[in-house]
Every structure is written in C-alpha cells, then in structure tokens.
Amino acid sequence: MTLAAATDLAAATNENLAEISNVLIYSAMAVYTLAFFAYIAEWIFGSRSKVARTAAALTPKAETRKAPAVTVKQAGGTAVLERPKVVVRAATGSRDVPDGPGAHGGDEKGDLYGRIAISLTVLAFCLSFGGVLTRALSVERAPWGNMYEFNITFSTTAVGVYLLLLALKKNVRWLGLFLTTSVLLDLGLAVTVLYTESDQLVPALHSYWLYIHVSTAILCGAVFYVGAVGVILYLFKDAYENKLAGGGKPGGFATSVLERLPAAASLDKFAYRVNAAVFPLWTFTIIAGAIWAGDAWGRYWGWDPKEVWSFITWVAYASYLHARATAGWKGRKAAYLALLAFGCWLFNYYGVNIFVSGKHSYADVGLGALRSVGF
Numbered sequence: 001m002t003l004a005a006a007t008d009l010a011a012a013t014n015e016n017l018a019e020i021s022n023v024l025i026y027s028a029m030a031v032y033t034l035a036f037f038a039y040i041a042e043w044i045f046g047s048r049s050k051v052a053r054t055a056a057a058l059t060p061k062a063e064t065r066k067a068p069a070v071t072v073k074q075a076g077g078t079a080v081l082e083r084p085k086v087v088v089r090a091a092t093g094s095r096d097v098p099d100g101p102g103a104h105g106g107d108e109k110g111d112l113y114g115r116i117a118i119s120l121t122v123l124a125f126c127l128s129f130g131g132v133l134t135r136a137l138s139v140e141r142a143p144w145g146n147m148y149e150f151n152i153t154f155s156t157t158a159v160g161v162y163l164l165l166l167a168l169k170k171n172v173r174w175l176g177l178f179l180t181t182s183v184l185l186d187l188g189l190a191v192t193v194l195y196t197e198s199d200q201l202v203p204a205l206h207s208y209w210l211y212i213h214v215s216t217a218i219l220c221g222a223v224f225y226v227g228a229v230g231v232i233l234y235l236f237k238d239a240y241e242n243k244l245a246g247g248g249k250p251g252g253f254a255t256s257v258l259e260r261l262p263a264a265a266s267l268d269k270f271a272y273r274v275n276a277a278v279f280p281l282w283t284f285t286i287i288a289g290a291i292w293a294g295d296a297w298g299r300y301w302g303w304d305p306k307e308v309w310s311f312i313t314w315v316a317y318a319s320y321l322h323a324r325a326t327a328g329w330k331g332r333k334a335a336y337l338a339l340l341a342f343g344c345w346l347f348n349y350y351g352v353n354i355f356v357s358g359k360h361s362y363a364d365v366g367l368g369a370l371r372s373v374g375f
Contacts, residue, residue, distance in 0.1 A: 014138045014139065014198065015138070015198075017134045017135075017137050017138035017198075018134075018135065018138040018139075018197075018198035020134045021130075021131045021132075021133075021134040021135040021138060021198070022131070022191075023131075024127050024128070024130045024131035024134060025127075025128060025131035025152055025187065025190075025191060026191070027127045028124045028125075028127035028128035028131060028187070029124075029184060029187050029188070029191075031120055031123050031124035031127060032120075032121070032124045032180050032183055032184050032187070033184065034120050035117050035120035035121045035124055035176075035180050036177070036180045036181060036184060038113055038114075038116045038117035038120055039103070039113075039114070039117040039176045039177035039180060040177065041110075041113040041117075042103045042104050042110050042111075042113040042114040042117055042176075042177075043103050043110075043177065043256075043257060043260075045107070045109050045110050045113055046102075046103055046104040046105030046106070046107045046109070046110025046111075046113075046114075046260065097241060097263040097264070097265065098263060099171070099261075099262040099263050099266050100258075100259050100260040100261050100262060100263070101260055102114075102171070102173055102174055102260055103173060103174050103176070103177065103260055104173075105256075105260055114173060114176070117176055117180075118166065118173070118176065121159065121162075121163065121176065121179075121180065122163060124159070125156065125159045125160060125163060128152065128155065128156040128159070128187075129156050129160075131152060131156075132149075132152055132153050132156055135149060135152070135198060138198045139198050139199065139200055141200070141210075142210050142211050142214065142215070144210075144214045144215070144218060145210070146194075146196045147190075147194045147196070147353055148190050148191075148194045148195050148196045149196070150214070150218065150349075151186055151187070151189065151190035151194055152187065152190050153218050154186065154218050154221055154222060155183045155186045155187055155190075157218050157219055157221075157222040158179065158182075158183065158221075158222040158225050158226065159179065159183060160222070161219075161222050161223055161226055162175055162176070162179050162226065165226075171262065172270075174233075174260070174261055174262070175226065175229060175230075178229050178233075179226075179229070182225070182229075207292060207295065207296065209288060209289075209291065209292035209295065210292075212288050213285060213288040213289050213292050216281055216282075216284060216285040216288065217285045219278070219281065220278050220281050220282045220285055221345060221349070223274055223275075223277070223278040224275065224278065224282075224317075224341075224342055224345055225342070226274055227270075227271045227274035227275040227278075227338065227342070228271075228338065228339065228342040230267050230270045230271035230274060231267075231271045231335045231338045231339055231342075232339070233261055233267050234264055234267035234268045234271060234335055235332065235335055236258060236261075237258055237261050237262075237263065237264040237267055238264040238268075238331070238332060238335075240255070240258045240264075241263075241264050268330070268331065268334075268335065271335070271338060272321075272324050272334075275317060275320065275321065275338065275341075276321055279317055279318070279321060282313070282314060282317065283314065285310075286310050286311065286314055289307070289310065290307075293307070305352045305356040306348065306352050306353075309344065309347060309348035309351075309352050310348055312344050312348075313341060313344040313345045313348050316337070316340055316341035316344045317338075317341040319337060319341070320334060320337040320338045320340075320341050323337055324337075324338075
C-alpha cells in the first residue's frame with residue numbers, strides 16, 4: 001500500500017468515526033427524550049396523598065400556637081391570665097420543614113417510572129459519552145476544540161455529575177426532569193446552530209494545557225449548572241412555603257410538584273455545598289488558563305474578553321459564597337446572587353464566544369460553524 005493510499009484510508013477512517021459520533025449523539029438525544037417522558041410520568045403518576053408534609057408544617061394552625069395559661073393564686077380564688085398568641089416564624093431558608101417524598105411521591109407506580117427514567121438516563125449518558133469519545137478519536141485530540149464539542153462534552157459531564165450523586169446515595173432524583181430538559185436543549189443547540197465538522201486544531205491550541213484547562217472548565221460548568229438548578233427550585237419552594245406560612249392555600253399540579261421537592265432549607269444548603277465544592281476548581285481553571293496564555297502568547301493576562309469574564313464569574317461566585325456564609329445574606333438574597341454568578345458563567349461561554357472578538361476566537365462565528373474554543 002502506498003503512502004498516499006494509507007493517508008486516504010486514515011482520512012476515511014477518521015470521517016467514519018466522526019459520522020459514528022454524530023449517530024451516537026442523535027441516538028443519545030432520542031433516549032434522553034424517552035427519559036424526559038419517563039420523568040414526567042414519575043411526577044404525574046406518583047401519589048399525591050403523601051405530599052402534604054410542607055402544608056402540615058406551615059399552616060397557620062401549626063405556626064400560630066397558644067401559650068400555656070398562667071395561673072396566679074390569690075386569696076379567695078385563682079385568677080387565670082392568658083398570654084397573647086405567639087407567632088412562630090423561622091428565618092427564610094431555615095424553617096423546620098420536612099423534605100418532600102420525591103418525584104414519585106412515595107408511590108410504587110411512580111417509583112417504577114422513576115427507575116425507568118434513571119435507566120434511560122444511564123443509557124443516554126453512555127451513548128453521548130461514546131459520541132464524545134469517537135469525536136476525539138476521529139481527530140486524535142481532546143474533544144473540546146470548538147463550541148459544538150464543548151457543548152456535547154458539557155452535557156455529558158452534567159449528566160455524569162447527576163448519576164454520580166445518585167450513586168453516592170444522595171437525594172437528587174428530583175433533578176432528573178430538569179436535567180434532561182436542559183440537556184435536550186443543549187444538544188439540540190449543538191447539532192443545529194453550533195455544529196462544526198470534525199477538524200484539526202489551530203496551532204495555538206496544540207498544548208497539553210488544552211486537556212487540563214478546558215476539561216476543568218467543563219467540569220466546573222456542569223457542577224455550577226447543577227447548583228443553579230438547586231437555586232431556582234429553592235426560590236420556588238421558598239415562595240411556596242412563604243405563601244403557606246402566610247395563610248395561603250395554593251393548589252393545582254404545581255403545588256403537587258413543590259410538595260415533593262426537598263424543603264427550601266435543604267435546597268438552599270444543597271446549592272451552597274455544590275457551588276462551594278467546585279469553586280476551588282474554578283480558581284484553578286483561571287490560573288491554568290493564565291499559565292497557558294503565558295506559553296501561547298507570551299503574557300499571563302491581557303484583559304482578553306474571555307479572561308475578563310472568567311474573572312467576573314470568579315468574583316460573582318466568591319461573593320455568593322461569602323454572602324451565603326454570612327447570616328444576614330442567607331436565603332433569597334444569596335440565591336439571586338448565585339443565579340447572577342451562573343449567568344456570568346453562561347455569558348462567558350455563549351455571549352463572549354458569539355458576540356465578542358478576542359484571542360479565544362479562532363475564526364468567524366456563523367450559524368453551523370462556530371469556531372470559538374470553549375475556555
């Protein structure tokens with residue numbers, strides 16, 4: 001076999017692997033869609049008869065109690081004095097409210113649908129992981145050299161974080177529906193707007209730092225996303241608990257969903273712990289990027305838009321963690337700050353890559369051919 005023929009065969013093999021990657025990603029989307037409907041079935045068919053814990057704990061009757069009567073002995077009789085009613089209202093996010101029973105509502109039928117949904121999620125994760133791996137093999141490099149590759153790797157990592165938490169026996173099954181919804185949107189965006197043909201990297205990206213810097217950025221983004229979902233659900237659950245504590249009587253399917261979620265205090269704690277756990281890794285990501293910039297461009301920091309927004313994201317999350325650890329900023333104010341921080345992360349990826357030019361952009365940005373590196 002001649003050298004030219006061997007080269008052509010290698011190129012064809014690479015194209016075949018790239019096509020297999022595309023097929024696996026589309027297959028993963030199909031299975032994620034089935035998992036999405038299974039998660040919906042879990043919420044719908046899960047029992048609603050066991051989801052009144054929050055209401056029972058926060059109805060005015062439970063919140064307003066009458067203190068024991070005080071008896072005062074007097075000559076010729078006993079005088080009974082009644083104290084005024086005492087309203088017990090805990091600080092936001094710290095009420096003594098039990099967690100909900102989960103999406104399945106403690107029901108055997110709902111639990112069955114939930115287990116099916118998780119099984120489908122595992123299968124979809126394996127397919128998407130295969131798609132990322134074959135994409136990498138098709139060009140023999142890290143599979144995150146452009147926004148399309150970053151997106152498919154990011155969504156795979158986010159699902160991997162979710163499955164890992166489940167494997168560690170953490171109570172996060174309620175994340176399933178929200179996760180599959182956003183993963184489907186992310187993959188849909190990737191295969192339509194962001195799709196880029198499998199190709200080699202520009203010279204500036206040929207570095208071992210591509211494996212270190214971008215992989216940590218992807219992992220941080222996936223964990224930040226999980227934390228953001230916890231924050232959003234916390235805000236809904238806290239508003240629901242506030243309404244109950246104020247004497248309101250919300251109803252409907254939304255109430256059934258909120259009843260099954262963990263208590264607002266649990267969601268708040270979950271989001272804080274997740275963000276706090278990954279924040280040091282985000283710090284390392286920025287430092288690794290600076291070292292790579294020194295190797296590639298001869299300076300560690302040049303106020304490139306990507307560098308600036310990475311630092312803004314770091315400041316936003318640092319502010320949230322500091323605020324959340326301070327008693328005066330627990331609850332909704334800290335939650336809004338956490339969402340602002342995640343918004344900075346999203347803009348750092350999508351907004352800066354699409355709308356801002358800088359050293360992290362390596363070609364024109366257009367529909368179907370975005371060539372910006374992830375981080």
